[in-house]
Each structure stands twice: as structure tokens, then as C-alpha cells.
Amino acid sequence: MSADLALLIDTAEIGRTGAVGDVLAKRTGPVLAIDHHAPNDRTIDGILGSNFPSTGELMFHVINRLEVDITADIAEPLYSAMLYDTAQFRYVRNDPEVFQVASLLVQAGADAEGIARHLFGTISxxxxxxxxxxxxxxxxxxxxxxxxxxxxxxxxxxxxxxxxxxxxxxxxxxxxxxxxxxxxxxxxxxxxxxxxxxxxxxxxxxxxxxxxxxxxxxxxxxxxxxxxxxxxxxxxxxxxxxxxxxxxxx
Amino acid sequence: MSADLALLIDTAEIGRTGAVGDVLAKRTGPVLAIDHHAPNDRTIDGILGSNFPSTGELMFHVINRLEVDITADIAEPLYSAMLYDTAQFRYVRNDPEVFQVASLLVQAGADAEGIARHLFGTISxxxxxxxxxxxxxxxxxxxxxxxxxxxxxxxxxxxxxxxxxxxxxxxxxxxxxxxxxxxxxxxxxxxxxxxxxxxxxxxxxxxxxxxxxxxxxxxxxxxxxxxxxxxxxxxxxxxxxxxxxxxxxx
Structure with missing residues (x-):
């Protein structure tokens, strides 16, 4: 792999990434994580925010800091990630900020109803x-x-x-x-x-x-x-x- | 009944209130509704906001206009009503305002995690x-x-x-x-x-x-x-x- 940087999202443990981890182990150059899980002794460095209930919310702040406009195409997967990881705003640690970010993503064009229907609407x-x-x-x-x-x-x-x-x-x-x-x-x-x-x-x-x-x-x-x-x-x-x-x- | 005013919440049709409706029919004095359902020819007058996905959210604005502080005791049932009526923020009509209100209610002390567990956590x-x-x-x-x-x-x-x-x-x-x-x-x-x-x-x-x-x-x-x-x-x-x-x- 010739990329300058490899990013792990939603985990900071290379050992949890299966075949991806095997590829990462063979390359030279940095691997960083963007993750909200509590760190442990296998955690690699990166943007780690275990105070966020979802990596989607953390990622929103990362993108904001990069001064990238949150378009509908960006808002849609971020909202999906938040909705899934919080189990439909259930595991939100009673943090009002979660809903502030959700509001901004819906404002930016995330189709909250459609995403909920796809992720939680039906069962096989x-x-x-x-x-x-x-x-x-x-x-x-x-x-x-x-x-x-x-x-x-x-x-x-x-x-x-x-x-x-x-x-x-x-x-x-x-x-x-x-x-x-x-x-x-x-x-x-x-x-x-x-x-x-x-x-x-x-x-x-x-x-x-x-x-x-x-x-x-x-x-x-x-x-x-x-x-x-x-x-x-x-x-x-x-x-x-x-x-x-x-x-x-x- | 000797109350000055009777309020119907979450319906504006006396015919849908069963035994309560029978009592209301016997009294004199006004009956008003606070409701988010689409009005029809049986709808009585009141504060009717069919643009709100839940009566809980409408009620938040009513209480705000009364300049009553939203305490935790008030925030808790309002958040419960919003969560239940939107089916865990599923039927939100892609309205960012829904999440703004949810954020304020959690800020005011609504136990979002506990409410979700009680309303949607288990099945009999x-x-x-x-x-x-x-x-x-x-x-x-x-x-x-x-x-x-x-x-x-x-x-x-x-x-x-x-x-x-x-x-x-x-x-x-x-x-x-x-x-x-x-x-x-x-x-x-x-x-x-x-x-x-x-x-x-x-x-x-x-x-x-x-x-x-x-x-x-x-x-x-x-x-x-x-x-x-x-x-x-x-x-x-x-x-x-x-x-x-x-x-x-x-």
C-alpha cells in the first residue's frame, strides 16, 4: 500500500480489523485511529474520544475542524453512524450535545426518516x-x-x-x-x-x-x-x- | 366537574376519549385541545400544531411561552412523549427542530437513557x-x-x-x-x-x-x-x- 496515512475508524485496535489488519501490518508509514471506544493497552494513537457515545459524532467534529462544509452527502453517513451506534438515541449518556449534532446533520440534509427505516425498519x-x-x-x-x-x-x-x-x-x-x-x-x-x-x-x-x-x-x-x-x-x-x-x- | 377549563392532550376529538368524553359532555364551560394530529371535521378548537411530529414537542413550546422554567420534572414526561410518538426519533419529518428540543430537554434533566430503556427496552x-x-x-x-x-x-x-x-x-x-x-x-x-x-x-x-x-x-x-x-x-x-x-x- 502506498498511501501516506492509514486511518482506522471506530476501532483503535489493529487486531480487531481482521484481513485489513494483515495488510496494515505489512506496510510502512503511520496508522492512526479515530475512535470512541475506551482505550486499552492495545490501542494505537489517533483522535480518541471515549467521551463520545458514537464515532459518528466524533467524526462530525473532526470534519468541522477541517473546515469542510457538511453537505448532505457527508451528513447522511454521519447521522447513520450516530443512529446505529447509539441504538436510536438510546445510549446517549444523557449528553445534550448528541442531539445538537443530530440537529445540524438533519439541517445539512441527512434523511433521518429514511436512514431509520433502512437501519431499524425491518427484520429478515x-x-x-x-x-x-x-x-x-x-x-x-x-x-x-x-x-x-x-x-x-x-x-x-x-x-x-x-x-x-x-x-x-x-x-x-x-x-x-x-x-x-x-x-x-x-x-x-x-x-x-x-x-x-x-x-x-x-x-x-x-x-x-x-x-x-x-x-x-x-x-x-x-x-x-x-x-x-x-x-x-x-x-x-x-x-x-x-x-x-x-x-x-x- | 367544576374546573374552569378542560384540556384534551394528544387528541382534538372528544369522541376518541371514551369515558372521559362522557364526563366532558355533561359539563358546562370550555374544552380545548393541545394536539398534533391533522384536524378533521370532528376536531375541537385549541392549540393545534399538525406540523409537529409529537404533541410532546408542541407542549414544550406551550410551556416555554408560559415562561415556566423547564425543570427535570417537566422535561422527563415531555422527552418521554417525544420519544414514544416519534418511535425513537424515527418519524421526525426530517425537522432539525425536533433534535433542538430534545437537546434542551436532556439539558434540563430528562434521563434519555432511562426513558428509552423503560419505553423500548424490553418485550413481555x-x-x-x-x-x-x-x-x-x-x-x-x-x-x-x-x-x-x-x-x-x-x-x-x-x-x-x-x-x-x-x-x-x-x-x-x-x-x-x-x-x-x-x-x-x-x-x-x-x-x-x-x-x-x-x-x-x-x-x-x-x-x-x-x-x-x-x-x-x-x-x-x-x-x-x-x-x-x-x-x-x-x-x-x-x-x-x-x-x-x-x-x-x-
Missing amino acids: KDSMLMQSRLMSTAKFELGGRLAWSPVTSNTLAGLKLDRDEIRSMVDVLGNIDGVEICVLFKDYDGPKVKISMRSRGKATVNDVAEQLGGGGHPKAAGADVLMPLDEAIAKTLPLLRAKLSPSDPK | KDSMLMQSRLMSTAKFELGGRLAWSPVTSNTLAGLKLDRDEIRSMVDVLGNIDGVEICVLFKDYDGPKVKISMRSRGKATVNDVAEQLGGGGHPKAAGADVLMPLDEAIAKTLPLLRAKLSPSDPK
């Missing part, structure tokens, strides 16, 4: 069928505080799902009223059962994942276990029930 | 089960452009759904990628089959509803028919298929 038929099958096998315990389901080849038979849809399967249970911990037992890909856990409440699940030989974040963790599905379920659920027992406020 | 387990059962009986025709499903007592058995959830059942199909017309055949409440139709594309469905003895809006219509479920389906689908045939661009 196969994604709805996956949700439907998942709900038909889901179990709810402890008054609905613990939700779990197996995911087998039957769950996914005949469906085309993209990576985001596969990843967000566990949210189907996690988005239900009253669910504090949800877990999927994915038994469709190889001999291992992949256990995906999420906590929506105060309980941590990475400690449970570690007990099963895995790991993760406090509220999002998992483990791959080499045992039959029934056994994986029987081993995991008591650990999660204990996290939600009244005697243990964690 | 029973609503998810209803969706799941509906998807398991749904049929898709014409490459997914026409979607339909019966709704029987099996679909709803054991579920507690509120009025909004019952009403939005048809959207479960209407929100799927590529669906242009969706229709539910509700056969769980009395001898009649209630047919609910929605158009997400250019086709109109009120003309089809009228052919079946019903009516409605161009993109949202229905009919109650006194015949067995199978017959209702067999009578309706050909009319809807014709609306989507390539030879008829309507």
Missing part, C-alpha cells in the same frame, strides 16, 4: 423464524429471572442468518421483561457445546464461565465445553440459579 | 410467545411480498397481552423485510373472522376491505366476515395477490 424473515423457534424451546425459571434455550441444527435448519443475527440470538431472551440472566446452549457446530451467557441485572456471569473453562466480560461471557448437550445444560444451570438465589444478592 | 414474554406462534403459522407468497397467518385460540392460549400488543400483532408480519402486504385472519372471538390488512408498499388495501364489507385507511384496513376461517382466507388472498401482480402496479 429468517431472523423472525429463528426467534420463533428459539422461543418455542425456551425455558423460564425463577419467575422468569433465568431464561435458557438449546440451539440445535433444528433451530437453524433452512435459515440464512448473518453474523450479527447469529451473535444477537442470545438477546432474544435477554430483551424479555424480567429476565436477569439468559443463556444459550449452542450445539450445532462441531462436538463442543458453546455456552453463551448474558446478565441484564447485577449478577456477573464471567465467573460462571470461568468455572466452565471459559471467560469473558462480567455481563457477557461464555465457554465451549466438550460434553453432550444435556450434560452441558445440567452442569451450567445450577451455577446460574445460585447467582440469582435470594440469599446471594450478587 | 407473552408477546414474544405470541410472535413465535404467529411466525410458526405464517405463510409467505409471491417471493415474500404477501404474508398472512390465521390467529386462533391456539395462538393466544395462556397468554396475557395488552391492547397495544393485540393491535400490533399484524406488525409482526409487516416488519419483515420485503413484505408489502400482510394480513391476519383472527378467528378467536365470536363467530366472525376479523381480517386485518396492512400495506407497507404502494398497494392500497381499503378497497379490498370494502369488497369484503369492511373499510379503513389506504394502508391499514379490515373487515369482519361471517364465514368459516378457511373460506375467509380463500376469499381474501386472491384479492390481495391481484394487488401485487406485476401487471397491476398499484
Whole structure:
């Protein structure tokens, strides 16, 4: 690559960029990031604004400082990035500035209604069928505080799902009223059962994942276990029930 | 009632206010509306701003004109009303002013993240089960452009759904990628089959509803028919298929 500068947008970790990272590793010359994620020890240098709820908003300020006019062609992707990253102005950290920038982008010609329709308007038929099958096998315990389901080849038979849809399967249970911990037992890909856990409440699940030989974040963790599905379920659920027992406020 | 003034908020039609309307009809003295809906011949007088995407935003301006300070206690319900009525800033008519007002309300103390979590964060387990059962009986025709499903007592058995959830059942199909017309055949409440139709594309469905003895809006219509479920389906689908045939661009 002969570019003078390579810019990473929305991540400051070359290791998270897959094939792009491989290309970047082979080149000489600077690589900088424009990103809003909290920095860690793998973060490269650049314009890093972890106080912004979205990289789109940070990018608006970068472009403004360059004294480039915000045309509709520029406003449109910036608004899209803000809308997507804040989940429709949900994760805005109660910062009034977010809405000021959104207002300027709409003023500049961003089609707020059209962008919302494209990004959040519809869901694929196969994604709805996956949700439907998942709900038909889901179990709810402890008054609905613990939700779990197996995911087998039957769950996914005949469906085309993209990576985001596969990843967000566990949210189907996690988005239900009253669910504090949800877990999927994915038994469709190889001999291992992949256990995906999420906590929506105060309980941590990475400690449970570690007990099963895995790991993760406090509220999002998992483990791959080499045992039959029934056994994986029987081993995991008591650990999660204990996290939600009244005697243990964690 | 001995109040000097009665105010209707978010509707200007006394006929749409149910039991409240009955009370209002018995009183003397003025009734005024503060509303953003398009006026019609049943609209009463008041502060009517059909150019506002939400009554919450209109109300912000009313309160401002009264020179009342917008405290957090006032900002909170106004932001809630805006967020709900615009469906998370989706139906904003590309008006930059919407975001200016949102910014001021967040500045004044509205908890944007908390409000979003309460209004849009989760879905009830029973609503998810209803969706799941509906998807398991749904049929898709014409490459997914026409979607339909019966709704029987099996679909709803054991579920507690509120009025909004019952009403939005048809959207479960209407929100799927590529669906242009969706229709539910509700056969769980009395001898009649209630047919609910929605158009997400250019086709109109009120003309089809009228052919079946019903009516409605161009993109949202229905009919109650006194015949067995199978017959209702067999009578309706050909009319809807014709609306989507390539030879008829309507």
C-alpha cells in the first residue's frame, strides 16, 4: 500500500480489523485511529474520544475542524453512524450535545426518516423464524429471572442468518421483561457445546464461565465445553440459579 | 366537574376519549385541545400544531411561552412523549427542530437513557410467545411480498397481552423485510373472522376491505366476515395477490 496515512475508524485496535489488519501490518508509514471506544493497552494513537457515545459524532467534529462544509452527502453517513451506534438515541449518556449534532446533520440534509427505516425498519424473515423457534424451546425459571434455550441444527435448519443475527440470538431472551440472566446452549457446530451467557441485572456471569473453562466480560461471557448437550445444560444451570438465589444478592 | 377549563392532550376529538368524553359532555364551560394530529371535521378548537411530529414537542413550546422554567420534572414526561410518538426519533419529518428540543430537554434533566430503556427496552414474554406462534403459522407468497397467518385460540392460549400488543400483532408480519402486504385472519372471538390488512408498499388495501364489507385507511384496513376461517382466507388472498401482480402496479 502506498498511501501516506492509514486511518482506522471506530476501532483503535489493529487486531480487531481482521484481513485489513494483515495488510496494515505489512506496510510502512503511520496508522492512526479515530475512535470512541475506551482505550486499552492495545490501542494505537489517533483522535480518541471515549467521551463520545458514537464515532459518528466524533467524526462530525473532526470534519468541522477541517473546515469542510457538511453537505448532505457527508451528513447522511454521519447521522447513520450516530443512529446505529447509539441504538436510536438510546445510549446517549444523557449528553445534550448528541442531539445538537443530530440537529445540524438533519439541517445539512441527512434523511433521518429514511436512514431509520433502512437501519431499524425491518427484520429478515429468517431472523423472525429463528426467534420463533428459539422461543418455542425456551425455558423460564425463577419467575422468569433465568431464561435458557438449546440451539440445535433444528433451530437453524433452512435459515440464512448473518453474523450479527447469529451473535444477537442470545438477546432474544435477554430483551424479555424480567429476565436477569439468559443463556444459550449452542450445539450445532462441531462436538463442543458453546455456552453463551448474558446478565441484564447485577449478577456477573464471567465467573460462571470461568468455572466452565471459559471467560469473558462480567455481563457477557461464555465457554465451549466438550460434553453432550444435556450434560452441558445440567452442569451450567445450577451455577446460574445460585447467582440469582435470594440469599446471594450478587 | 367544576374546573374552569378542560384540556384534551394528544387528541382534538372528544369522541376518541371514551369515558372521559362522557364526563366532558355533561359539563358546562370550555374544552380545548393541545394536539398534533391533522384536524378533521370532528376536531375541537385549541392549540393545534399538525406540523409537529409529537404533541410532546408542541407542549414544550406551550410551556416555554408560559415562561415556566423547564425543570427535570417537566422535561422527563415531555422527552418521554417525544420519544414514544416519534418511535425513537424515527418519524421526525426530517425537522432539525425536533433534535433542538430534545437537546434542551436532556439539558434540563430528562434521563434519555432511562426513558428509552423503560419505553423500548424490553418485550413481555407473552408477546414474544405470541410472535413465535404467529411466525410458526405464517405463510409467505409471491417471493415474500404477501404474508398472512390465521390467529386462533391456539395462538393466544395462556397468554396475557395488552391492547397495544393485540393491535400490533399484524406488525409482526409487516416488519419483515420485503413484505408489502400482510394480513391476519383472527378467528378467536365470536363467530366472525376479523381480517386485518396492512400495506407497507404502494398497494392500497381499503378497497379490498370494502369488497369484503369492511373499510379503513389506504394502508391499514379490515373487515369482519361471517364465514368459516378457511373460506375467509380463500376469499381474501386472491384479492390481495391481484394487488401485487406485476401487471397491476398499484
